[in-house]
Amino acid sequence: MQSKQYSFTRQVETHAHADVIVIGGGPAGTAAAIAAARSGKQVVLLEKSAQLGGMGTLANVSIFMPVGNVTGIYREIVAEMLAEYLPADHDQSIAPQYSPFLFRQYFNEKMKKENVQVFFHSEFVGAVREDRRIKAVVVSTREGLRAFEGDAFIDCTGDARVAIDAGVPYHAGREGDGLTQPMTLMFTMQDTGKPVVPILPEGCYEYNDVADLPQGRRLYWEQNGDGTLLVNMSRVKANGAKIEDVNYAETEALRQVFSIANYLQRTGFETYAIAHIAPQTGVRESNQIEGLYTLTEQDVVSGRRFADVVAQTNYEIDIHSPDAQKTTDEREVDGYDIPYRCMVPAAFDNLLVAGRSISATHVAMSSMRVQATCYALGQAAGAAAAIALDDGSAAKDVSMPKLHAILERQGVRFRVVTG
Numbered sequence: 001m002q003s004k005q006y007s008f009t010r011q012v013e014t015h016a017h018a019d020v021i022v023i024g025g026g027p028a029g030t031a032a033a034i035a036a037a038r039s040g041k042q043v044v045l046l047e048k049s050a051q052l053g054g055m056g057t058l059a060n061v062s063i064f065m066p067v068g069n070v071t072g073i074y075r076e077i078v079a080e081m082l083a084e085y086l087p088a089d090h091d092q093s094i095a096p097q098y099s100p101f102l103f104r105q106y107f108n109e110k111m112k113k114e115n116v117q118v119f120f121h122s123e124f125v126g127a128v129r130e131d132r133r134i135k136a137v138v139v140s141t142r143e144g145l146r147a148f149e150g151d152a153f154i155d156c157t158g159d160a161r162v163a164i165d166a167g168v169p170y171h172a173g174r175e176g177d178g179l180t181q182p183m184t185l186m187f188t189m190q191d192t193g194k195p196v197v198p199i200l201p202e203g204c205y206e207y208n209d210v211a212d213l214p215q216g217r218r219l220y221w222e223q224n225g226d227g228t229l230l231v232n233m234s235r236v237k238a239n240g241a242k243i244e245d246v247n248y249a250e251t252e253a254l255r256q257v258f259s260i261a262n263y264l265q266r267t268g269f270e271t272y273a274i275a276h277i278a279p280q281t282g283v284r285e286s287n288q289i290e291g292l293y294t295l296t297e298q299d300v301v302s303g304r305r306f307a308d309v310v311a312q313t314n315y316e317i318d319i320h321s322p323d324a325q326k327t328t329d330e331r332e333v334d335g336y337d338i339p340y341r342c343m344v345p346a347a348f349d350n351l352l353v354a355g356r357s358i359s360a361t362h363v364a365m366s367s368m369r370v371q372a373t374c375y376a377l378g379q380a381a382g383a384a385a386a387i388a389l390d391d392g393s394a395a396k397d398v399s400m401p402k403l404h405a406i407l408e409r410q411g412v413r414f415r416v417v418t419g
């Protein structure tokens, strides 16, 4: 069938106005909202689901990968929730496993304390643009479409949904074929202390060998010593920002989850039962904006430093096969800077994009995508948006000395400060 196009015009009532509107409440969005609020701004955080934490809670990621710089709001979160893991120095690595349920509760209380107004079940639909500025975002709420007006906007949807809708150029996936890293449905199993009968529901697969498994490996963590097994073993070839891919992923990943659990129950975890399956299949990679600077593989492997550094990491290059082959490209890196310009779309004065959808190549994003780095980027975006409002400057002209000073006041420490 040939696709038709409709034009859709509607008068939309304004529900709220804020200095800074953050869209998406994952690691980047929560940190952006906190940082802007700490700079004295009125902040609204719009989240399409019922919880904060993004992939970290919604997709049950439940573990922080080591980034070699435990700093800023991320450090504070570790101190408040996982104090036993807090390193004495910021430049040590930690990889704590956590409860996504406790984090969900924690974020609700934290946002209240930080004076961030959170709207759940509020999904961004469209951006209202005037010249180089976003004036408002239209949001699907439980009461229908509503507008949220703001002076600055920070897109933390992970998919660059706001930026793309506003017309910011973007790319997705590998250069050449556009394939993104695959999706994974995370789940946990719990030691029941007695043998369980393995079940294999209709439609599932019988895996008998490690080689049969979707990733060709066993990948799980049981580091909390409480009998919880966190399993990251499904793998579905899909781009989590595409309609048909997501339909496929949500059914195929669930099949794999039951099949993997059945395999584990026959191969070492005979007393473990499925305890929880994430509400949604996790998205590692979808869209990247094209910003004022694009972080490259060369920057990552050469340990490049930038005068406008806003986040630092030494997390490895970590590419789960975009073809859904049973391979993962893992390469250690020594550490590098991510510059502010990766979050700035050239055509807008009051829009920043933080988190995994910053301007980066496929290989570079595979390293910068982990949670701690997204918290750092979000924090910088929130502080930068506040400076832009105070100074009446465009996002691209935010003063770096000022940004670095505010980040320092907010507890951020860099290993190497350039410039």
Ligand SMILES: Cc1cc2nc3c(=O)[nH]c(=O)nc-3n(C[C@H](O)[C@H](O)[C@H](O)COP(=O)(O)OP(=O)(O)OC[C@H]3O[C@@H](n4cnc5c(N)ncnc54)[C@H](O)[C@@H]3O)c2cc1C
Pocket (backbone or CB within 6 Å): 023, 024, 025, 026, 027, 028, 029, 046, 047, 048, 049, 051, 052, 053, 054, 055, 056, 058, 059, 061, 063, 064, 065, 122, 123, 124, 125, 156, 157, 158, 159, 161, 183, 184, 185, 186, 232, 281, 282, 283, 284, 354, 355, 356, 357, 369, 370, 371, 372, 374
């Ligand atoms: C399976 C898997 C395993 C991973 N393993 C690890 C790991 O072990 N350790 C680690 O540190 N990292 C890991 N990661 C990576 C990490 O979880 C993500 O890259 C990180 O959460 C990205 O943060 P973000 O804030 O950019 O985006 P996200 O976490 O994706 O958050 C985006 C938020 O925006 C919301 N949103 C999206 N669209 C809209 C809209 N239209 N309107 C309103 N809200 C919207 C979403 O609901 C979500 O809450 C993993 C990721 C996956 C998928």
